[in-house]
Amino acid sequence: MGAPNSTSPAELLRRLIRFDTTNPPGDEGPCLEYLRGLFTDAGGADCRVLESPGGRPNLVVRVPGRGEAPPLLLQGHVDVVTTAGQRWSHPPFGGDLLKGWVWGRGALDMKGGVAMMASALLDRLHRGDPPAGDVVLCCLADEEAGGVHGAQFLVERHAELFAGIRHGLGEGGATTQHLHGRAFYPIMVAEKRACRLRVTLRGPGGHASRSHRGGTMARLGELLGALDRQRLPVHLTPVASGYVRGIAAASPEPERSRLLALLDPARTDAVLDRMGDEAGRFDPILHHTINATIVRAGEKVNVIPSLATVDLDGRMLPGFEPEEFIAEVRAIIGPEPEVEVIGSGPRLKEAEQGPLYDLLCAVLRELEPAAVPVPLLMTGATDQRHFARLGIEGYGYLPLRLPPGFGQETVHAADERVPAAALDFGTDALSRVLSRYRG
Template sequence: MTPGPRSHEPQPATVTAEDEVVRICQDLLRIDTSNYGDGSGPGERAAAEYVMGLLHEVGLEPELMESEPGRSSLVVRIPGEDPARPALVLHGHLDVVPAQAEDWQVDPFGGEEIDGLLWGRGAVDMKDMDAMILAVVRQMVREGRRPARDVIVAFFADEEAGGKFGAGHVVATRPDLFEGATEAVSEVGGFSVEIAGRRAYLLQTAEKGIGWLRLVADGRAGHGSQVAVDNAVTHLAAAVARIGQHEWPYVMTPTVDALMRGVSDLTGLRYDPQDPALVDALIDALGPAARFVGATVRNTSNPTQLSAGYKANVIPGRAEAAVDVRFLAGHTESGMDTLRELAGPHVRIEPIHEDIALEAPFSGHLVDTMVDSVLAEDPGATVLPYALSAGTDNKSLARLGIKGYGFAPLRLPAELDFPGMFHGVDERVPVDALKFGVRVLDRMLRTA
């Protein structure tokens, strides 16, 4: 049996974030919070109660909310040195995507430390950042320090299924908890990659919009031996093939354009936003991160599910497919027009889940503070903006006018394919990277 998290033992004031971030991360990894997207998972309650205990232990009083039984989120506000300044939201999610144990080298919920790395579902997405937030906040409170401004710390349910039962619910029902907040920091950005022999940290300033769509074809049901001129499966298959094979045009959004220019400066490779071949060469220079960045220069549309029929010799009257579409900021409407054209007259498109694209500037006091905090710990590095091909809970907070960034700072070995482990097998994060991250986040909160 996988061991559960350890009990909350009082820690002396001399305990630092670096001392306990590994323990906290291990404890979180050992709590199965798999989100299957259909309500069948264990939920986030056990993890939320563990987090509540850590915060209560240092004297904080978070508020716990449930959208449905077991779907738990919590929020706590920490007063800052200057309460007149707009507040900052520092947030993570407690759920993880499911893991098939037989595909892993280790127990995905074992939280094992092997050769200086912590292994487990969520080590990359995003219990590593959850642990860093908790460790830094606990250290700050124990030492009697206040952040530069009010910090609203939140841990949400359901991010991996779009946030309906997590951030979306909290924002809709308790917007008062985020009163005065204008900016937010969360997952995915801040990790390092090697570009032309130099370490660069990718700070997420944008993310694509989400369009999980259902394609539906209706036709004439009948015997499988008959001539079928109105076959729902045929209509659907043709539409799925057209959509899945469509080559979307390259579009350089402000964030991606800034990243390409930065990579060009580091590598000496030429950049022309109108030349896809030159753009591809710059993307390739990003190494493992290329798989993230390569999906942010255009819309993407990937068929993911098919459903039709109930017997081999019966022509079904209906066939369905699911498509995962990610839109660049400002290109949702035109993208949907293209999808409807590709689907054709026999296939209609219905929404499953949709959410907005985000684009924030790579400038301002918060961005400067994040950059300075990284460079203080890694002076020879550089920091570049990038766009995320997926989405985060910053989408929900954006409905309150809160501008979101991805900044989970990790200094990683160049050979570690960190981006490839998001939703992949054998997730693992270096212990040293966690300790680096808490130092950077602590610096950020001192002045942000």
């Protein structure tokens, strides 16, 4: 497969989509070799392919800068989630360009972002126009399965590659959200922290031919129902408050007052209940969340089980610890069930809303004068949590100017696609940041 005639991000994305990097198993090698070849052909960059003990490769490219700034990290993953069981209008690994849209798995999450970052750097190499400081581009494996063979491996085994880096840019932000006639660009400055729990319920077993009430299965149903009916308590974090206030300030009445009412804990939940689908933007940044994902009970159809377990996916707001989170969950499920922590994510420091954040906002306003940048709390997790262990402050900043009525609903779903013009917009934004970043 030869290199495209230009570093157009749309053309590069089409090539990347055609590598099936569904994780598992990943098979990121050919995709990363293709990217390495582009940088090798351009010249002027140091390229390394580093393979995890599990045999998963990662590409690290260092592009020398002008020496006017410390090094900057750009990081993105090339593995994608499965398309199994989904009905696509166009082949998910075809990379089709149709009516100005690039279709395929990874168009949004996140081969599109990798294409923008790579295109911005390749364009500078081709033009002999170095960035302000060195740029370290990491094209990673395994993010969709936790990053063990990707970002985590690099941080634990090759930390020296990131010496001197204070800031990083990656996925999770600067994609248009259209609300109340305005275009908002949320920039991710913080992430929620995962806390996975296992709840065990016990009760009398017996033969299923007998009448049986109030046992393990009944308690299981009560627990699931309670989790479905009740939210955890409201907590107002600085980043969530900034997001709500930023949107409210640019919104007309009565929407402005309604949004600001979200910041009154006594009214938050009632306001959310009246917001309909729009509540989905705000609910998970104002509460911890807890969702049952795996239920186990019984082994034979004619035996009433004496034990049931429920695995719960919890996401904690910044600044909270598992013990505090469990106490809030206990208030819903009661004291009887056994609760254990089966996994929790690392603490992640909120990125500073300082000079770099101001630059990211300024670039968006230059490219779209009516843009309204706001800080964002990411409700999921990205590879930034691994790089944070090295003291790197990360921002979700892969700008995409999307049309009204289209957002992130095709991420991990059928018919994932992105406008080619949005990729150009994001590449231009990243290139401007690379020129003006000063640490």
